[in-house]
Amino acid sequence: MAGSRSFLSRLRxxxxxxxxxxxxxAASVVLITILLVYELWINSALPRQKFGLHFFVTQVWxxxxxxxxxxxxxxxxxxxxAVALLLAVPLGIGAAIFLAELAPPRVSDALQFFIDLxxxxxxxxxxxxxxxxVVPMMRTVIFPALNKPFGYLPIFKGxxxxxxxxxxxxxxxxxxxxxxxxxxxxxxxxxxxxxxEAALAVGSTRWESTWKVVVPFAKTGIMGSIFLAxxxxxxxxxxxTMVIGNTPKIAASLxxxxxxxxxxxxxxxxxxxxxxxxQSLIALGLVLFLLTFILNGLARLLILVTxxxxxxxxx
Amino acid sequence: xxxxxxxxxxxxxxxxxxxxxxxxxxxxxxGATFPYPIYSKxxxxxxxxxxxxxxxxxxxxxxxGIKQVTEGTVDFGAxxxxxNDEQMKAFQDKRKTSIxxxxxxxxxxxxxxxxxxxxxxxxxxxxxLAGIFLGKITKWNDPAIAGPNKGxxxxxxxxxxxxxxxxxxxxxIWTDYLSKVSDEWKGKVSRATxxxxxxxxxxxxxxxxxxxxxxxxxxxxYVELIYAAQNNIPYGSVKNSAGTFVxxxxxxxxxxxxxxxxxxxxxxxxxxxxxxxxTAYPISSFTWLLIPAKIDDTGKRDAIxxxxxxMLSDGxxxxxxxxxxxxxxxxxxxxxxxxxxxQ
Numbered sequence: 001m002a003g004s005r006s007f008l009s010r011l012r013x014x015x016x017x018x019x020x021x022x023x024x025x026a027a028s029v030v031l032i033t034i035l036l037v038y039e040l041w042i043n044s045a046l047p048r049q050k051f052g053l054h055f056f057v058t059q060v061w062x063x064x065x066x067x068x069x070x071x072x073x074x075x076x077x078x079x080x081x082a083v084a085l086l087l088a089v090p091l092g093i094g095a096a097i098f099l100a101e102l103a104p105p106r107v108s109d110a111l112q113f114f115i116d117l118x119x120x121x122x123x124x125x126x127x128x129x130x131x132x133x134v135v136p137m138m139r140t141v142i143f144p145a146l147n148k149p150f151g152y153l154p155i156f157k158g159x160x161x162x163x164x165x166x167x168x169x170x171x172x173x174x175x176x177x178x179x180x181x182x183x184x185x186x187x188x189x190x191x192x193x194x195x196x197e198a199a200l201a202v203g204s205t206r207w208e209s210t211w212k213v214v215v216p217f218a219k220t221g222i223m224g225s226i227f228l229a230x231x232x233x234x235x236x237x238x239x240x241t242m243v244i245g246n247t248p249k250i251a252a253s254l255x256x257x258x259x260x261x262x263x264x265x266x267x268x269x270x271x272x273x274x275x276x277x278x279q280s281l282i283a284l285g286l287v288l289f290l291l292t293f294i295l296n297g298l299a300r301l302l303i304l305v306t307x308x309x310x311x312x313x314x315x
Numbered sequence: 316x317x318x319x320x321x322x323x324x325x326x327x328x329x330x331x332x333x334x335x336x337x338x339x340x341x342x343x344x345x346g347a348t349f350p351y352p353i354y355s356k357x358x359x360x361x362x363x364x365x366x367x368x369x370x371x372x373x374x375x376x377x378x379x380g381i382k383q384v385t386e387g388t389v390d391f392g393a394x395x396x397x398x399n400d401e402q403m404k405a406f407q408d409k410r411k412t413s414i415x416x417x418x419x420x421x422x423x424x425x426x427x428x429x430x431x432x433x434x435x436x437x438x439x440x441x442x443x444l445a446g447i448f449l450g451k452i453t454k455w456n457d458p459a460i461a462g463p464n465k466g467x468x469x470x471x472x473x474x475x476x477x478x479x480x481x482x483x484x485x486x487x488i489w490t491d492y493l494s495k496v497s498d499e500w501k502g503k504v505s506r507a508t509x510x511x512x513x514x515x516x517x518x519x520x521x522x523x524x525x526x527x528x529x530x531x532x533x534x535x536x537y538v539e540l541i542y543a544a545q546n547n548i549p550y551g552s553v554k555n556s557a558g559t560f561v562x563x564x565x566x567x568x569x570x571x572x573x574x575x576x577x578x579x580x581x582x583x584x585x586x587x588x589x590x591x592x593x594t595a596y597p598i599s600s601f602t603w604l605l606i607p608a609k610i611d612d613t614g615k616r617d618a619i620x621x622x623x624x625x626m627l628s629d630g631x632x633x634x635x636x637x638x639x640x641x642x643x644x645x646x647x648x649x650x651x652x653x654x655x656x657x658q
Contacts, residue, residue, distance in 0.1 A: 060511065061511060062510070062511035063482075063510065063511070064504065064505045064506070064507045065505075131526050132530075135530050159473070161516055161531055163516055163527065242519065242523065246480030246516065247512075247515070247516060257517075259517075263480075266481075267480045267481040267482070267509075267517070267519060268481065268482045269482075270348075270375055270376030270378060270379050270481070270482060271379070271481065271483060271484075273381060273508065278378075
């Protein structure tokens with residue numbers, strides 16, 4: 001009975017209620033994920049039976065002949081996200097270091113306001129920006145600049161239509177940079193002051209204290225910001241479909257038009273008439289989920305490995 | 316404060332009473348996006364005339380419309396391409412009755428392009444269009460394009476093909492036409508709301524295709540006639556089956572329907588691309604309402620039949636103001652008879 005009395009008294013205090021309510025909230029996240037996978041799995045039975053694992057390696061997407069393969073879309077999703085991160089990570093982290101460590105607090109706060117604003121811009125606006133600014137620039141400036149000296153490399157081969165993997169990667173990079181800056185800046189700012197003071201006290205320059213002490217200290221959080229950016233890039237639909245060219249082909253050239261998983265689902269779902277067609281699109285959704293899941297897992301593994309090694313760096 | 320509460324309560328009571336008094340009969344439909352502007356206008360005007368009936372239409376796409384009317388989640392569907400035999404059978408199996416097609420208005424797809432140095436309207440033969448979209452004609456100065464465009468200085472540039480990336484009735488009309496004029500197209504690609512394009516870039520929606528064409532020199536693509544007309548997008552003429560180059564407009568699209576009306580099958584599932592007639596624009600199509608042949612709810616049945624009668628008479632008058640070509644009178648007469656098939 002003592003237990004129930006203490007339960008009642010805890011209930012009166014509100015602790016137990018708070019615990020139960022927050023537990024339900026936390027459990028709902030898990031429940032939603034499970035339901036999502038369940039629904040995707042149930043509704044993609046037809047292509048699984050018909051294509052099996054061939055679904056992952058087939059390059060044809062033909063709604064007339066009812067033949068579907070995920071490979072060009074998986075390729076497009078991975079390539080555009082990789083380009084986006086290659087461009088956004090150095091820029092984003094550099095900006096975050098400046099804002100957190102070097103800029104006067106007033107400047108930092110003012111700039112942060114603009115960065116938060118950027119993060120809130122709807123993706124269709126970034127898509128329009130891509131169509132009207134990045135696409136023409138790609139054709140007239142960026143493509144000639146890269147094709148002339150490096151055209152012998154397959155990834156810089158022409159022709160360029162303006163739209164394609166590279167354009168989509170640039171637009172995605174612009175979209176995810178605010179996330180990287182915003183989260184990384186917060187993490188860097190939360191590094192305890194005595195870490196910096198200790199580094200300066202033993203004779204480090206300001207940059208040395210930033211680069212060798214503060215940044216490694218905040219590494220896990222910075223990695224977190226990059227994964228957030230990656231997740232956003234993998235799933236981005238509207239902006240990508242506006243600038244990627246929507247052509248389900250695998251090409252080595254970054255200037256070639258391609259397609260991504262999220263874009264093809266958004267494009268074709270409403271008019272998908274046959275059952276196999278519709279379910280193949282849902283199967284693509286499942287593939288995107290898997291892709292995100294695997295990349296997230298790898299990312300976590302990477303953090304685990306590097307933080308263990310990283311503990312030796314800060315001496 | 317008390318007075319305010321009292322006033323609010325009174326308002327609520329009046330509202331509830333008014334709602335209960337006329338609580339209109341709600342009829343739900345879903346389907347094609349292309350005719351959405353005219354459908355919403357029709358349903359609005361019809362509700363104004365018959366306050367006891369309210370139509371509710373969601374423009375979710377033809378595919379979703381067919382699916383929903385088959386599942387029975389909506390009272391009627393709408394589509395830009397007629398249902399195929401397989402889909403008709405699926406409906407029969409599921410609902411134990413047949414589905415009826417009722418043409419409502421007409422639409423068309425037009426070729427639009429961006430060729431440096433060319434400002435006037437170009438003429439396209441069926442062979443040229445099929446060759447371009449198959450990726451066999453790759454230069455603007457190819458004889459197949461230059462032939463019917465004497466006096467136009469076409470450059471020796473590579474053609475960039477642009478098509479719709481989203482499933483669309485416009486794509487259905489375009490590929491249906493190409494399937495009729497080119498055996499190679501029919502065998503390799505065929506007709507559907509989305510196809511496996513041999514060449515080209517995809518743009519989302521009419522605006523996406525137009526944007527890509529404007530941005531890309533030497534591009535060619537197709538958009539809906541209404542979209543081109545409302546946005547002043549220049550487009551070319553196409554050679555019809557009688558051998559004349561016709562520019563799409565409301566009259567030439569209606570003419571295509573009139574040309575095809577003589578051979579109209581009883582179920583109205585007909586493609587009018589490449590229709591006979593000297594003035595007919597060859598890349599035209601009906602858009603259809605999908606109505607189950609048996610509607611158990613008598614109130615809904617009478618309301619739908621009443622609406623169809625009105626749509627075929629007064630309703631057609633609204634079409635041209637919204638840039639839709641109206642039905643030729645042969646088709647209207649045939650449809651009026653077909654309304655009695657709804658039971």
